[in-house]
Amino acid sequence: MQLKKLNTALFPVRYNEKYYHDTIASKEFSKLAYYSDICVGAIACRLEKKEGGAVCVYIMTLGVLAPYRSLGIGSKLLNHVIDLCEKQNIPEIYLHVQTNNDDAIAFYKKFGFEITKTIEKYYKNITPPDCYVLTKFIGQAATKK
Template sequence: MRIELDDLTANNLGVLRKINSVVLPTKYSDAWYKESLTVGELAKLAYFNEIPVGAIRCALETKNDQKTKIYIMTVAVLAPYRGYGIGRRLIDHIIEYAKTVFVKEVYCHVWTRNDEALQWYLKLGFEKGVLVKEYYKKMDPPEDAYLLRLRIQ
């Protein structure tokens, strides 16, 4: 069993789009995918024995020209490949990157109906924060999400 991460490129951008469309309840615009090519280490594909099965896409937040937080926009692993540590490897990559740029917090939103994801993040050490009403505005009807945070040592 081999898990490898790879950079996002114009040649494999469709893989990110496909994984997200299969796993996630929301759709992302062409502009979002195009921007994904510009974020470097904050977007990765995960391969399980050379098969693309997962992806992560984050954003680096700054305040007063200082890097402050990393927001996990999407993390997705195809259902048959969950439980092999692929998602963990993606999150660990972001945590290690955060340390290199001196960021002390990684955070995300999790759909309130996705108890599997919520439990997974809590197991990774994220703390459950506030409930954000109608966070997923494009869903019909709009759905709520929990804010989860991980403080980095």
């Protein structure tokens, strides 16, 4: 599976079968990116129900192999998910980012994500273990904040 190989190269965390099952279940919100027939990036999301029944999108992973960064591939992948949320009236997208991952935090902030929470000891086997929750509110949810 291309996504599994890519994640092994990109992330310090190993993902279980539930991650890949969730990716397949929300396939419209998960995409692979190819550059000259080489899989170089991916976004994997899942749909979640919030309290009250509203649906939101959780970005499980978004990554692009180092030699292919700064070519707009990650931006295209993220814009795909944002566009789907706008079309389907999904008011919120969120993700977890390690607190020392300044590049990722800056990347998401360019797209209107904001830090909405800090969770201590979120990650079990990586340092630092703390993460931020970054959230983008879409449509009416953005104006209600």
